[in-house]
Amino acid sequence: MQNKLTPFYQKLHRLYTLGSISSLLGWDQQVNLPKLAGDGRSEQLELMSALSHAEFTHPEFAALVDDLAQIQETLSANDRINVRETKRQLDRARKLPTEFVAEQAKASTIGYQVWSEARGKNDWQAVLPKLQHLVDLARREADLLGYEDHPYDALFDGYEPGGRIKEIQPLLLRLGEALSKMLPTLTARFADTPSPSGDYPEEVQQRFNSFLASKIGYDFERGRLDSTHHPFMTNLGVSDIRITTHYYRNDYLSSVYSTLHETGHALYELGFLPQHKGTPMGSAVSLGIHESQSRFWENLIGRSHAYCEFLHRALTEYFPAEARSLSPSVLWKMVNKVQPSLIRIEADEVSYSLHIIIRMLLEAQLVAGSLAVKDLPEAWNALYEKYLGIRPPDNRDGVMQDVHWYSGSIGYFPTYALGNLYGAMMLEALEQAQPDLWDRVRQGDCSNILRWLRTNVHELGMTFSGPQLIQRISGRSLSEEAFVRYLDKKFFAVMPQTA
Amino acid sequence: MQNKLTPFYQKLHRLYTLGSISSLLGWDQQVNLPKLAGDGRSEQLELMSALSHAEFTHPEFAALVDDLAQIQETLSANDRINVRETKRQLDRARKLPTEFVAEQAKASTIGYQVWSEARGKNDWQAVLPKLQHLVDLARREADLLGYEDHPYDALFDGYEPGGRIKEIQPLLLRLGEALSKMLPTLTARFADTPSPSGDYPEEVQQRFNSFLASKIGYDFERGRLDSTHHPFMTNLGVSDIRITTHYYRNDYLSSVYSTLHETGHALYELGFLPQHKGTPMGSAVSLGIHESQSRFWENLIGRSHAYCEFLHRALTEYFPAEARSLSPSVLWKMVNKVQPSLIRIEADEVSYSLHIIIRMLLEAQLVAGSLAVKDLPEAWNALYEKYLGIRPPDNRDGVMQDVHWYSGSIGYFPTYALGNLYGAMMLEALEQAQPDLWDRVRQGDCSNILRWLRTNVHELGMTFSGPQLIQRISGRSLSEEAFVRYLDKKFFAVMPQTA
Numbered sequence: 001m002q003n004k005l006t007p008f009y010q011k012l013h014r015l016y017t018l019g020s021i022s023s024l025l026g027w028d029q030q031v032n033l034p035k036l037a038g039d040g041r042s043e044q045l046e047l048m049s050a051l052s053h054a055e056f057t058h059p060e061f062a063a064l065v066d067d068l069a070q071i072q073e074t075l076s077a078n079d080r081i082n083v084r085e086t087k088r089q090l091d092r093a094r095k096l097p098t099e100f101v102a103e104q105a106k107a108s109t110i111g112y113q114v115w116s117e118a119r120g121k122n123d124w125q126a127v128l129p130k131l132q133h134l135v136d137l138a139r140r141e142a143d144l145l146g147y148e149d150h151p152y153d154a155l156f157d158g159y160e161p162g163g164r165i166k167e168i169q170p171l172l173l174r175l176g177e178a179l180s181k182m183l184p185t186l187t188a189r190f191a192d193t194p195s196p197s198g199d200y201p202e203e204v205q206q207r208f209n210s211f212l213a214s215k216i217g218y219d220f221e222r223g224r225l226d227s228t229h230h231p232f233m234t235n236l237g238v239s240d241i242r243i244t245t246h247y248y249r250n251d252y253l254s255s256v257y258s259t260l261h262e263t264g265h266a267l268y269e270l271g272f273l274p275q276h277k278g279t280p281m282g283s284a285v286s287l288g289i290h291e292s293q294s295r296f297w298e299n300l301i302g303r304s305h306a307y308c309e310f311l312h313r314a315l316t317e318y319f320p321a322e323a324r325s326l327s328p329s330v331l332w333k334m335v336n337k338v339q340p341s342l343i344r345i346e347a348d349e350v351s352y353s354l355h356i357i358i359r360m361l362l363e364a365q366l367v368a369g370s371l372a373v374k375d376l377p378e379a380w381n382a383l384y385e386k387y388l389g390i391r392p393p394d395n396r397d398g399v400m401q402d403v404h405w406y407s408g409s410i411g412y413f414p415t416y417a418l419g420n421l422y423g424a425m426m427l428e429a430l431e432q433a434q435p436d437l438w439d440r441v442r443q444g445d446c447s448n449i450l451r452w453l454r455t456n457v458h459e460l461g462m463t464f465s466g467p468q469l470i471q472r473i474s475g476r477s478l479s480e481e482a483f484v485r486y487l488d489k490k491f492f493a494v495m496p497q498t499a
Numbered sequence: 500m501q502n503k504l505t506p507f508y509q510k511l512h513r514l515y516t517l518g519s520i521s522s523l524l525g526w527d528q529q530v531n532l533p534k535l536a537g538d539g540r541s542e543q544l545e546l547m548s549a550l551s552h553a554e555f556t557h558p559e560f561a562a563l564v565d566d567l568a569q570i571q572e573t574l575s576a577n578d579r580i581n582v583r584e585t586k587r588q589l590d591r592a593r594k595l596p597t598e599f600v601a602e603q604a605k606a607s608t609i610g611y612q613v614w615s616e617a618r619g620k621n622d623w624q625a626v627l628p629k630l631q632h633l634v635d636l637a638r639r640e641a642d643l644l645g646y647e648d649h650p651y652d653a654l655f656d657g658y659e660p661g662g663r664i665k666e667i668q669p670l671l672l673r674l675g676e677a678l679s680k681m682l683p684t685l686t687a688r689f690a691d692t693p694s695p696s697g698d699y700p701e702e703v704q705q706r707f708n709s710f711l712a713s714k715i716g717y718d719f720e721r722g723r724l725d726s727t728h729h730p731f732m733t734n735l736g737v738s739d740i741r742i743t744t745h746y747y748r749n750d751y752l753s754s755v756y757s758t759l760h761e762t763g764h765a766l767y768e769l770g771f772l773p774q775h776k777g778t779p780m781g782s783a784v785s786l787g788i789h790e791s792q793s794r795f796w797e798n799l800i801g802r803s804h805a806y807c808e809f810l811h812r813a814l815t816e817y818f819p820a821e822a823r824s825l826s827p828s829v830l831w832k833m834v835n836k837v838q839p840s841l842i843r844i845e846a847d848e849v850s851y852s853l854h855i856i857i858r859m860l861l862e863a864q865l866v867a868g869s870l871a872v873k874d875l876p877e878a879w880n881a882l883y884e885k886y887l888g889i890r891p892p893d894n895r896d897g898v899m900q901d902v903h904w905y906s907g908s909i910g911y912f913p914t915y916a917l918g919n920l921y922g923a924m925m926l927e928a929l930e931q932a933q934p935d936l937w938d939r940v941r942q943g944d945c946s947n948i949l950r951w952l953r954t955n956v957h958e959l960g961m962t963f964s965g966p967q968l969i970q971r972i973s974g975r976s977l978s979e980e981a982f983v984r985y986l987d988k989k990f991f992a993v994m995p996q997t998a
Contacts, residue, residue, distance in 0.1 A: 040736025237539025
């Protein structure tokens with residue numbers, strides 16, 4: 001047995017190293033790539049991806065994993081989990097022929113490139129055939145992977161292991177109903193909220209964001225903060241977890257909250273135990289749980305009144321004029337302004353999940369074949385009218401706003417909304433465990449929060465699935481209730497009396 | 500035949516892509532790496548290096564190359580060169596067992612780490628056993644590779660294909676004699692040369708260097724300029740050739756000349772023809788020729804009086820106070836100050852090659868076994884006394900000053916001096932071909948120089964060896980004569996009358 005575990009772990013480490021090299025290629029592509037170097041970088045990424053896939057699905061390794069899976073019961077707890085999860089991922093991977101994986105990777109790259117060009121020009125016709133190809137591939141992928149009820153599950157499962165649309169959809173639709181109900185009242189109440197109106201030099205924003213990220217526990221000796229068009233977090237090694245943000249000279253709050261978001265993702269990856277490097281025990285449960293960590297820090301903590309009081313004090317050092325012109329409560333209002341809008345990534349906490357519900361409904365129909373790709377813009381616009389009461393004037397700010405579908409990520413969106421639900425359930429448990437939580441946040445001390453997340457989430461790796469983990473933390477099944485309670489409390493029970 | 504060439508080129512492209520990924524890992528290590536991420540990066544570098552070595556020496560590819568080499572005569576000129584050079588590199592590589600390569604890579608990494616720590620502490624005892632191990636490995640490498648006259652040749656050949664110490668050494672010793680003769684007179688004559696004495700913000704130096712690099716032909720759409728402790732150039736793809744420099748706030752000239760140097764390297768790599776991507780026809784002849792390109796721009800052009808006139812005009816925009824306080828001729832004197840010093844990388848054009856001769860003499864003895872590693876510091880100091888008339892007060896600024904030996908690069912140093920010789924021979928040919936050369940340089944127009952280098956050096960890839968190439972350009976065999984003539988003319992015939 002031991003002599004099967006040794007090569008098993010050696011290969012996992014090797015695969016992790018290969019993956020982290022791909023991540024560096026991706027990071028550098030967003031942060032540093034010279035204008036004309038795109039083709040070369042695509043070749044590098046494709047080669048690494050092919051190498052990883054070939055090594056992961058190599059018959060020898062597959063046989064090893066199958067053998068270990070046979071004797072799972074005899075293994076230690078950690079080994080058992082590592083074997084179980086590797087086997088699960090391998091079972092997915094080996095259902096996909098290498099040529100199919102290559103075709104999909106290529107279509108994704110092309111789709112991304114065409115979308116990047118076409119979005120600014122509002123050119124739906126340019127992306128339509130590429131998206132059609134990607135949807136066709138997704139449908140074929142679902143068939144190759146197999147599913148019980150709905151082809152969507154085969155894809156969704158890749159992002160949220162064990163996720164099933166028949167369980168998620170009713171829950172998110174109930175959430176949608178609750179959110180739609182809150183929306184008009186809150187929109188009216190936030191109508192007069194001011195926005196940042198000064199000039200905020202990037203260099204000061206950088207220092208401010210570095211300070212805020214450090215303050216919630218980000219370790220700059222194990223990572224760095226750079227600037228990219230789209231903010232992201234990436235893992236280049238257990239001690240190389242990098243984040244990026246985007247700076248707007250006239251709005252420091254945008255970079256602050258994207259930094260808190262990406263720092264949340266990074267704290268998760270920095271919190272895996274080093275002895276589990278490169279194994280499922282040192283990996284994220286799912287994208288939903290990952291998103292729970294980013295949205296935890298961005299929203300549940302970062303947009304709380306207590307944090308706004310801390311943030312206001314911090315402003316006095318970095319942007320003193322701004323601090324003088326605002327009260328903590330006005331700052332709270334600014335960072336919580338509820339208003340239905342067209343763009344998901346600019347959405348407030350109330351309308352955000354509505355953007356997700358729309359996407360989930362549409363992608364499930366695309367994958368099932370009950371919605372034609374050519375009819376997508378009209379279906380999109382109709383759902384925006386229904387859920388948010390606004391109709392996109394064009395596709396640029398409508399169906400073409402997000403990169404996901406055009407780069408082949410279909411079945412991904414619900415994980416964002418799941419992150420909200422998981423996060424709110426964690427917060428309820430945390431508030432019970434730490435009665436002085438908000439007093440500490442008010443002082444800028446988030447160390448106890450991080451410690452709690454480390455123990456209850458980060459250090460467990462993939463021991464539990466998302467629903468199991470949240471059951472263990474909260475004693476309840478995954479549902480929308482805690483998140484609705486959270487919003488109710490935030491906006492209807494204790495909304496500060498301002499302006 | 501065609502069906503052998505296709506997989507041959509496919510594999511070369513794949514190897515190039517693997518190599519360029521390693522280069523990104525190396526670049527990022529110098530430019531961006533978080534403090535605690537070093538171990539992870541070493542693992543990534545080792546994995547990529549092992550992958551490249553395994554693919555390059557794979558029996559199937561080796562058989563293909565051997566087969567193609569058999570029918571070289573039937574191939575087109577380009578194919579023939581690509582097969583010839585690949586076979587040559589492969590013949591070297593397959594003489595080295597994988598375990599030996601791995602041991603050497605590991606010893607180099609450890610040596611580098613220990614040296615990085617020990618140099619500042621002047622701790623020769625710390626590096627001694629590591630260097631001993633690396634010298635032992637180098638001697639074993641020479642035995643594995645084989646040689647006719649001297650084990651040093653086996654190593655030197657890896658940097659300068661075809662290079663033989665019995666040819667190079669007499670030539671460099673003659674050069675050393677000529678340089679030693681010039682040194683005292685020139686040292687006296689430059690004694691009163693001023694140094695930069697202002698405050699030169701890094702941000703302005705950056706813009707200044709970017710301007711100067713662009714001005715000689717560097718394309719920022721195919722590369723970038725960053726800041727690192729040790730400046731370097733690296734190839735991350737045919738359109739991703741990056742350079743770095745190092746900024747000193749009290750000395751803008753240091754970054755200017757290191758930028759010109761690295762830009763020279765980059766212009767070479769940017770000048771390979773795109774259709775030869777990843778093949779010997781799209782690769783550098785040797786490190787000596789590479790160095791001829793960097794030193795060409797740094798010294799032969801960059802430290803000419805004509806360029807100093809241009810540089811002085813450029814200063815009026817970036818550092819106007821500096822420009823006002825200097826004449827072009829004083830600037831010329833500052834950037835050409837001759838003075839024997841302990842540190843190679845700070846040396847002037849006259850003493851520089853003396854530093855190299857010392858290293859060549861020592862490493863040849865180390866490899867031959869006629870000098871014990873433990874006796875190296877004393878031998879080093881004695882040669883500095885002999886050639887430069889100064890004795891290092893400690894090992895930090897003596898035998899421990901350069902990273903090369905401690906990271907396993909033994910047999911590398913002579914290529915620096917060869918770069919001087921090749922460059923001077925090129926300049927003589929260029930001056931003949933372009934009588935208006937210096938008038939144009941004075942105007943800051945170097946486009947004709949680059950065009951000439953493109954045609955006569957860059958675009959030829961590995962068609963010729965270094966000595967063949969220089970014969971073709973100059974009509975003469977490689978020798979020290981042109982370089983000595985160049986220095987004579989520069990310092991004794993037309994030295995501007997200043998101060």
